[in-house]
Amino acid sequence: MAPVGNAAWKNVCSADDLQPDSGVCALVDGQQMAIFYMAKEQAVYALHNYDPIGKANVLSRGVIGDIKGEPVVASPLYKQHFSLKTGRCLEDEQAVVPVYPVRILNGRVEVQTTTADATEGYINEEAGA
Numbered sequence: 001m002a003p004v005g006n007a008a009w010k011n012v013c014s015a016d017d018l019q020p021d022s023g024v025c026a027l028v029d030g031q032q033m034a035i036f037y038m039a040k041e042q043a044v045y046a047l048h049n050y051d052p053i054g055k056a057n058v059l060s061r062g063v064i065g066d067i068k069g070e071p072v073v074a075s076p077l078y079k080q081h082f083s084l085k086t087g088r089c090l091e092d093e094q095a096v097v098p099v100y101p102v103r104i105l106n107g108r109v110e111v112q113t114t115t116a117d118a119t120e121g122y123i124n125e126e127a128g129a
Helices: none
Strands: 010-014 022-028 031-038 043-048 063-067 070-074 081-083 102-105 108-111
Touching: 010 022, 010 031, 031 070, 031 108, 043 070, 043 102
Parallel strands: none
Antiparallel strands: 010 108, 022 031, 031 043, 063 070, 070 081, 102 108
């Protein structure tokens, strides 16, 4: 995923810290981000950890999967599904969670704190190396 404007990439954690088919929470520039690693697709997604419907920072603890090919996280509170690509809620289009550019570079997970109109998760270029 290309950088947004002049925003710098922030080193978040080691790629080894990611749990396959699960999420982790990271504090980046004072913002809680939920980072998800979909092992089969070798894709990483980052979105804000705040569930706007449940009004709590819990999305990193949600269950990931897909609905009709759309990668999603189900909030652990009320089970709404948020797209990992766009942040929109599938059950309530008024609810949207910010998404962030994310990449794995040299074994490190990096994000930008500037939100983006993400359409794809980052595909790990190191997976085929």
